[in-house]
Amino acid sequence: MRQRSVIPGFGLSLGYTAFYAGLVVFIPLAALFIEASNLGWGELWQTISAPQAVASYRLSFGASLVAASLNLIFGLLVAWVLVRYPFPGKKFIDALVDLPFALPTAVAGIALTALYTPNGWVGHLLNFKVAYTPLGVVVALTFIGLPFVVRTVQPVLAELEAEIEEAAASLGANRWQTFRRVLFPALLPAMLTGFALAFARAVGEYGSVVFISGNMPFRTEITPLLIITKLEQYNYAGAAALGVAMLLVSFALLLIINSLQHWSAKKTGGK
């Protein structure tokens, strides 16, 4: 027998969900595939596997992974501090975390470029270049991805009462054991979600990156920029082809992250 849910109208809400997902996600994606299919297999493969395109995937996905990893580590730290320690200005810092969401990305790009060019406030202190190198791309992607890990880990961490840590300690666990055996497994699913969100956001980012990257072919050219250059030639099908390539890689990576999450939830005896 089907279990009764608190909210009635399963059929209606399922229908609505399917309709909404179709309208907002599937139809645009289908249009992308149809546009790309105008090319035919040979040309499609040629567009996707062109050396310049391959170099751009390496940068786009590589920089996004690095940025999401940085956000994973430091996002966890920020969330920890915000949840566990009272300090003056806490509300302010908490609000600050969301700013990268609210700021138009072009503004973020221009601001970061101004800071990190060789004669910028930060740039002139460093003896290596940040703006106009792949490192600059990582900086921009880290900035825009910051809120994701913080905001996904924060509520989970708030649920984990400090008493649990004390209980672990009273049973003889040292600090490292408490973290590894008690806290980390509970936090891992949220961390993975945050990582996946930050990564997905970074892969698609255009506005902030084009200002700081310098857009040099083969070196600092991200895939979204390559898509724009196809559009400039009215090559809609070619642009869609690169879009499809990005979509498939992103989908595969997100699938891996999600199954990791599933696995970790199972292991800790969750759902």
Next chain:
Amino acid sequence: MSFRSLLAVFGLATLLSAPAFADREILNVSYDPTRELYKEFNAAFIKKWQKEHGETITVRQSHGGAGKQTRAIIDGLEGDVATLALAYDIDSISEKTGIIPKNWQSRLPNNSAPYTSTIVLLVRKGNPKGIHDWDDLIKPGVEVITPNPKTSGGARWNYLAAWAYAKKKYGSDEKARDFITKLYRHVPVLDSGARGSTNTFVKRGIGDVLLAWENEAFLAINELGKDQFEIVVPSISILAEPPVTVLDKNAKKHGTLDIAQAYLEFLYSPTGQDLAGKHYYRPTDPKFVKKYANQFPKVNLVTVDNAFGGWQKAQKTHFNDGGVFDHIYQPGN
């Protein structure tokens, strides 16, 4: 003021502005650097139309990168007139949509270009690297700022101007290609648009020379830093003819064809020509060429049609995927 009289004033204001809803309006779809020019030009045109027809009209503006604006029109942005950077862009509109006839460019004088411009070199005050012509750009230690020709219309003009110079000086297409390859080795950043490059050069202080539209160069000098930059006019440059056209089908649909046509013709009138000169575009009317002769130094100008066989061909040879520009960045080149 009492609440009641405030209400009365408010009511009166609503009453007076009510007919405004019935005003006819036109939309001018243009590119980035024309913002200042059309702001002033539109005001003058509205005044003139009011005087001659007793009708209050509105002119709306849309600005953005030339390529993006063109795609917007193709994808359904219902502008009444287009004032863009390249004839190639407007050709694409005619080719892909049928909004305008194929012979659009012959409908107005001077290939439908009411004003022209060219590409100049902007250097830092005192010209510390001694840059006087295109070949100085490939001297060791010189950094050149120009946007990415794959994404920027202005960048294509820069590239073609340099090519035209090299071909004339060194005598062949192969040598011109070598020169262009060397030139782009001196470019540390390829911004996605012309304004981006201006920012990189002016605000970030990167590079020794900026390749720029003449009007952008003047703007940089007059508004961003009077004593920081100098314009160097090269021996050869390219004649840029930013064309204008009525978007027939859209204007007919809106019932604004008469306004749209008068609007473009007004660009060729003394008022329009004077405003173009004031905003650093080169007027085409001889009278105003003379008036602004001091502002615009004489340059030996080639046209895209003569030197490159037209935009379609130039685009295909140089800027499309697999073209000359792409080869510059192939590894091992």
